[in-house]
Amino acid sequence: xxxxxxxxxxxxxxxxxxxxxxxxxxxxxxxxxxxxxxxxxxxxxxxxxxxxxxxxxxxxxxxxxxxxxxxxxxxxxxxxxxxxxxxxxxxxxxxxxxxxxxxxxxxxxxxxxxxxxxxxxxxxxxxxxxxxxxxxxxxxxxxxxxxxxxxxxxxxxxxxxxxxxxxxxxxxxxxxxxxxxxxxxxxxxxxxxxxxxxxxxxxxxxxxxxxxxxxxxxxxxxxxxxxxxxxxxxxxxxxxxxxxxxxxxxxxxxxxxxxxxxxxxxxxxxxxxxxxxxxxxxxxxxxxxxxx
Amino acid sequence: xxxxxxxxxxxxxxxxxxxxxxxxxxxxxxxxxxxxxxxxxxxxxxxxxxxxxxxxxxxxxxxxxxxxxxxxxxxxxxxxxxxxxxxxxxxxxxxxxxxxxxxxxxxxxxxxxxxxxxxxxxxxxxxxxxxxxxxxxxxxxxxxxxxxxxxxxxxxxxxxxxxxxxxxxxxxxxxxxxxxxxxxxxxxxxxxxxxxxxxxxxxxxxxxxxxxxxxxxxxxxxxxxxxxxxxxxxxxxxxxxxxxxxxxxxxxxxxxxxxxxxxxxxxxxxxxxxxxxxxxxxxxxxxxxxxxxxxxxxxxxxxxxxxxxxxxxxxxxxxxxxxxxxx
Amino acid sequence: xxxxxxxxxxxxxxxxxxxxxxxxxxxxxxxxxxxxxxxxxxxxxxxxxxxxxxxxxxxxxxxxxxxxxxxxxxxxxxxxxxxxxxxxxxxxxxxxxxxxxxxxxxxxxxxxxxxxxxxxxxxxxxxxxxxxxxxxxxxxxxxxxxxxxxxxxxxxxxxxxxxxxxxxxxxxxxxxxxxxxxxxxxxxxxxxxxxxxxxxxxxxxxxxxxxxxxxxxxxxxxxxxxxxxxxxxxxxxxxxxxxxxxxxxxxxxxxxxxxxxxxxxxxxxxxxxxxxxxxxxxxxxxxxxxxxxxxxxxxxxxxxxxxxxxxxxxxxx
Ligand SMILES: Nc1ncnc2c1ncn2[C@@H]1O[C@H](COP(=O)(O)OP(=O)(O)O)[C@@H](O)[C@H]1O
Ligand SMILES: [Mg+2]
Numbered sequence: 001x002x003x004x005x006x007x008x009x010x011x012x013x014x015x016x017x018x019x020x021x022x023x024x025x026x027x028x029x030x031x032x033x034x035x036x037x038x039x040x041x042x043x044x045x046x047x048x049x050x051x052x053x054x055x056x057x058x059x060x061x062x063x064x065x066x067x068x069x070x071x072x073x074x075x076x077x078x079x080x081x082x083x084x085x086x087x088x089x090x091x092x093x094x095x096x097x098x099x100x101x102x103x104x105x106x107x108x109x110x111x112x113x114x115x116x117x118x119x120x121x122x123x124x125x126x127x128x129x130x131x132x133x134x135x136x137x138x139x140x141x142x143x144x145x146x147x148x149x150x151x152x153x154x155x156x157x158x159x160x161x162x163x164x165x166x167x168x169x170x171x172x173x174x175x176x177x178x179x180x181x182x183x184x185x186x187x188x189x190x191x192x193x194x195x196x197x198x199x200x201x202x203x204x205x206x207x208x209x210x211x212x213x214x215x216x217x218x219x220x221x222x223x224x225x226x227x228x229x230x231x232x233x234x235x236x237x238x239x240x241x242x243x244x245x246x247x248x249x250x251x252x253x254x255x256x257x258x259x260x261x262x263x264x265x266x267x268x269x270x271x272x273x274x275x276x277x278x279x280x281x282x283x284x285x286x287x288x289x290x291x292x
Numbered sequence: 293x294x295x296x297x298x299x300x301x302x303x304x305x306x307x308x309x310x311x312x313x314x315x316x317x318x319x320x321x322x323x324x325x326x327x328x329x330x331x332x333x334x335x336x337x338x339x340x341x342x343x344x345x346x347x348x349x350x351x352x353x354x355x356x357x358x359x360x361x362x363x364x365x366x367x368x369x370x371x372x373x374x375x376x377x378x379x380x381x382x383x384x385x386x387x388x389x390x391x392x393x394x395x396x397x398x399x400x401x402x403x404x405x406x407x408x409x410x411x412x413x414x415x416x417x418x419x420x421x422x423x424x425x426x427x428x429x430x431x432x433x434x435x436x437x438x439x440x441x442x443x444x445x446x447x448x449x450x451x452x453x454x455x456x457x458x459x460x461x462x463x464x465x466x467x468x469x470x471x472x473x474x475x476x477x478x479x480x481x482x483x484x485x486x487x488x489x490x491x492x493x494x495x496x497x498x499x500x501x502x503x504x505x506x507x508x509x510x511x512x513x514x515x516x517x518x519x520x521x522x523x524x525x526x527x528x529x530x531x532x533x534x535x536x537x538x539x540x541x542x543x544x545x546x547x548x549x550x551x552x553x554x555x556x557x558x559x560x561x562x563x564x565x566x567x568x569x570x571x572x573x574x575x576x577x578x579x580x581x582x583x584x585x586x587x588x589x590x591x592x593x594x595x596x597x598x599x600x601x602x603x604x605x606x607x608x609x610x611x612x613x614x615x616x617x618x619x
Numbered sequence: 620x621x622x623x624x625x626x627x628x629x630x631x632x633x634x635x636x637x638x639x640x641x642x643x644x645x646x647x648x649x650x651x652x653x654x655x656x657x658x659x660x661x662x663x664x665x666x667x668x669x670x671x672x673x674x675x676x677x678x679x680x681x682x683x684x685x686x687x688x689x690x691x692x693x694x695x696x697x698x699x700x701x702x703x704x705x706x707x708x709x710x711x712x713x714x715x716x717x718x719x720x721x722x723x724x725x726x727x728x729x730x731x732x733x734x735x736x737x738x739x740x741x742x743x744x745x746x747x748x749x750x751x752x753x754x755x756x757x758x759x760x761x762x763x764x765x766x767x768x769x770x771x772x773x774x775x776x777x778x779x780x781x782x783x784x785x786x787x788x789x790x791x792x793x794x795x796x797x798x799x800x801x802x803x804x805x806x807x808x809x810x811x812x813x814x815x816x817x818x819x820x821x822x823x824x825x826x827x828x829x830x831x832x833x834x835x836x837x838x839x840x841x842x843x844x845x846x847x848x849x850x851x852x853x854x855x856x857x858x859x860x861x862x863x864x865x866x867x868x869x870x871x872x873x874x875x876x877x878x879x880x881x882x883x884x885x886x887x888x889x890x891x892x893x894x895x896x897x898x899x900x901x902x903x904x905x906x907x908x909x910x911x912x913x914x915x916x917x918x919x920x921x922x923x924x925x926x927x928x929x930x931x932x933x934x935x936x
C-alpha cells in the first residue's frame with residue numbers, strides 16, 4: 001500500500017536535507033551563530049546539573065562591588081554575585097524557550113495539519129476561528145488571565161505563551177498541507193483507502209518538518225524575549241532568577257549610576273537572541289528549496 | 293530569407309552566465325545567428341536549453357544579478373545593443389523589438405486595466421496623447437481579434453481568459469510597429485484550439501506589419517507550420533540551423549534527427565512507442581569538454597569527446613555543428 | 620447602499636470573533652478569576668455576610684447569566700465602575716485612550732514609514748552591500764529587547780549619565796513643547812525596536828513584487844523605472860503592507876503602550892490595564908478585552924474596504 005508514497009517521498013526529503021546541510025556548512029554567519037547557541041546551551045546545562053552558578057541566591061559580598069577576579073561582573077544592591085545570577089538566568093531562558101517552542105510548534109503542527117487536511121470543512125472553520133480569537137486577545141492580558149485561572153501556577157506564563165504562539169505555526173502548516181494534499185502520492189494514498197490519520201501523520205506532517213524547525217527557532221526567540229518583559233512586569237518568573245528580574249532590579253541601580261546588573265542581563269540576552277535569529281535565518285536559507 | 297538583404301539582427305558569439313551559490317552556470321555558450329527582415333525563425337530545443345535566455349538577451353533583460361552577458365554582440369541594424377546606454381535600450385524595447393512571454397496569466401499587471409497598460413506603452417514610444425493612444429489601443433485589440441474591444445479595454449487582466457490575455461499581449465507588442473517580435477512560447481500555456489488561433493493571428497499580423505518573428509517553441513510541429521527557418525538549440529549552443537524544408541527533410545545533426553523522430557505523426561504502420569533520445573542533458577555546471585550531445589549520440593566518436601564542434605555551413609541552407617553529420 | 624449592506628454583513632461575520640474573545644477572556648478572568656469576597660470582607664466574615672457579598676458581586680448567578688451580562692455591557696459600552704478607584708470605566712477609558720494615542724502614534728507611524736523606505740532601498744539594491752547593511756541592522760534591531768531599548772534610551776537621553784535632555788518619566792501634554800519633550804524617548808525606543816521587524820517584512824514583500832512576471836513585461840516594453848516602481852511594484856505591495864499596518868493597530872494600542880506606560884508612569888490605557896491586571900480590577904479588564912476585540916473586527920472591515928480600493932480582483936461579495 002505504501003508503494004506510491006514510499007517511492008515519491010524519501011527521495012525528495014533526502015535531497016532537501018542533504019542540500020540544506022551542505023549549504024548550512026558553507027554559511028559562515030550561520031556556523032558562528034550555531035557555536036554561540038551551543039555555548040549558551042552548555043552554560044544552561046551546567047547550571048541545571050549544578051556545576052556552576054550554585055550561589056546565585058546567596059549574599060556573598062557587599063553592595064555594588066566592582067568587577068574583580070572573584071566577582072566577574074561585580075555584585076548587586078544587596079551583595080549577590082551578578083555573574084552567577086546571569087548564568088543562572090540563562091537556564092531560565094532556555095527552559096522557557098524550549099518548553100514553549102517545542103509545545104507551541106507541536107500544537108501548531110497538529111492543529112494546522114488537521115485544519116489544512118480538512119480545509120473547507122467545519123473542522124477547518126473552527127480551527128481558523130480559534131486562531132483568530134487567540135490572536136485578538138492582548139498578550140499581556142492573556143498571560144494575566146491565565147495566571148488568574150491557574151491560581152499563580154509557575155507555569156502560567158508558559159501556558160499563555162504556548163496558547164498564543166501556536167497560531168502562527170498552525171497557519172503556516174495549514175497552508176503547506178493544503179498544497180501537499182493535492183500532490184500525487186497523497187491522492188494515491190487516499191484513493192487506495194489509507195486512513196486519514198495515517199495520511200496526516202505518515203505522509204503529510206513529515207513533509208512540513210522544515211517549516212516546523214524554522215518556526216521552532218523563531219518561537220524560541222519570541223518566548224525568551226517575552227519572558228524577560230513579563231518577568232520585568234512581575235507577570236513572569238516569580239521564584240528563581242531571570243534576565244527580566246535582573247533588569248527590574250537594576251532600574252533602581254541605573255538611576256544611581258551602577259550599570260553592571262543592567263549590562264550583564266542585556267548583553268547576555270542580546271547575544272543569545274541575535275545568535276538565534278542569525279541561526280534561524282541561516283536555517284531558512286539552507287532549507288529554502290527555491291534557492292539553488 | 294533573402295541573402296541580398298542586410299540582416300535585421302546579428303548575434304555573434306553570445307555568452308551568458310548565471311552565478312549561483314553552487315557555481316557559475318553558462319546558460320548560453322557562444323551562439324551566433326542572423327535574423328532577416330520579415331522572416332519567421334523558429335528557435336527550438338528542450339526545456340532549459342537557453343531559448344528564453346536568448347530572447348531576453350536580445351532585449352537586455354537578463355536578470356542581473358545573477359545573470360550577465362559575458363561576451364558577444366547583438367546588433368540591430370548595425371547598432372550593438374549590448375553596448376548602448378539603458379535609456380536608448382528602453383526606446384528599442386517595445387519600439388523596434390517587442391517580446392511576448394509564455395505565461396499570459398501573470399504577464400500583465402493585475403491592478404491596472406489592460407487599456408491603461410497599453411496606453412502606457414503607446415505614449416512611451418509614439419508621440420500620442422493618452423486619449424489618442426486609447427483609440428489606437430482599441431484598434432489594436434480589434435486587430436488581434438478581441439470582440440467588443442471598446443468594452444474589453446476597460447477590463448482588468450483577471451477578467452480575461454488566458455487566450456484573450458495573450459492576444460492583449462500581442463496587441464501591445466505590435467502597437468508601436470516593431471521590426472522584430474520575439475515570441476517566447478506564446479501558446480504553450482494555452483489549450484490546443486486557442487493555440488492554433490493565436491499562432492494564426494501572429495502569422496496574419498506579421499504580413500500586415502512587415503516584421504520578423506523569432507518564434508521560441510519546443511514544438512517542432514509549430515515550427516513546420518509557421519516558420520521559414522529553424523534554429524535548433526541544445527544545452528546553450530546552436531546545433532543546427534536550416535531552412536524549413538532542409539530541416540525537416542534532411543536533418544543533419546543527430547539531435548535534430550532524434551527530435552524529428554520523436555514527434556508523433558500519422559504513420560502507415562502503428563508503432564508501439566515513439567523513439568526517444570536516450571540519456572540526459574548534462575548540467576550547466578559540469579559541461580563536458582567535447583560535444584555536449586556526445587553522451588546521448590548514436591554516432592559518437594573519440595574526437596567528439598575531446599573537441600567541441602563549431603557551427604559550419606553545409607550545402608544549401610543548412611549549418612550544423614557536428615563532426616559526423618547525418619548524410 | 621450596496622456598500623452599506625456589505626459593511627453590515629462584514630460586521631455580522633465579526634460576531635463569532637467577538638463571542639470567542641469575550642467568552643475565553645470571561646472564562647479565564649472572571650469565572651476562574653480571583654474571588655473578591657474575602658478581600659472585601661476580611662477573614663472573619665459570617666456566612667450570611669459572605670452570602671450577601673457574593674450575591675452583590677453576582678457570584679451566585681449561573682454562568683450563562685453572568686456571561687450574558689458581560690455581552691450586554693459590551694453592547695451598551697457600559698462596564699460599570701472600576702473596582703479599585705470607583706471611577707466609571709467608560710470615563711476612565713475616554714480619559715486615558717487619547718493619551719495613549721498621542722503617545723503611540725508618532726512611533727507607530729515613523730516605525731512603519733521609515734521601515735518601508737529602508738525596505739525599498741534594500742530591495743532596490745538587492746544583494747549589494749547596501750542591502751546587506753540594512754538587513755544586518757534590522758537583525759540587530761530584532762534582537763534588542765523592547766525593555767532594553769527603553770532603558771537604554773532613557774539612560775542616554777534622560778539621565779545625567781547621558782545627554783540629560785528629556786524628562787526621566789511622566790507625561791504632560793499641556794503645550795506642544797511639553798508633549799514633544801515627553802514623547803521623544805518612548806518614540807525613539809518604539810521606532811528602534813519596530814524598525815527591525817517591519818523592514819524585514821516590507822523588504823520581503825517588495826522583493827516578491829519586484830520579481831513578478833508583469834514587472835518583466837513592463838521592462839520589456841520600455842516603461843521607465845520610475846513608472847514601473849510606482850505602478851507595478853508599489854501599488855501591488857500595498858495589499859500586504861496595509862494588512863500588516865492595520866492589524867497591528869489594535870495590539871499596539873493596548874500591548875505596545877502597556878510596557879512603555881507602566882515604565883514611564885504615563886497615565887494611558889496601557890497603564891490602566893497594567894494596574895487592573897495587578898489588582899484584578901475586572902470591570903476594567905472586561906472593557907479592555909472587549910474593546911480590543913471590537914477593534915479587531917473593525918480592522919478587518921477596514922482592510923477589506925481598502926483592498927477593494929487597491930485590488931480590482933477583490934469585489935464586494
Ligand atoms: N534567473 C536565473 N538564475 C539562474 N539560472 C538561470 C536563470 N534563468 C535561466 N537560468 C539558466 O539558464 C538555462 C536556460 O534557461 P531558459 O532559457 O529559461 O531555458 P528554456 O530553453 O526552457 O527557455 C537554465 O537551465 C538555467 O540553468
Ligand atoms: Mg523558456
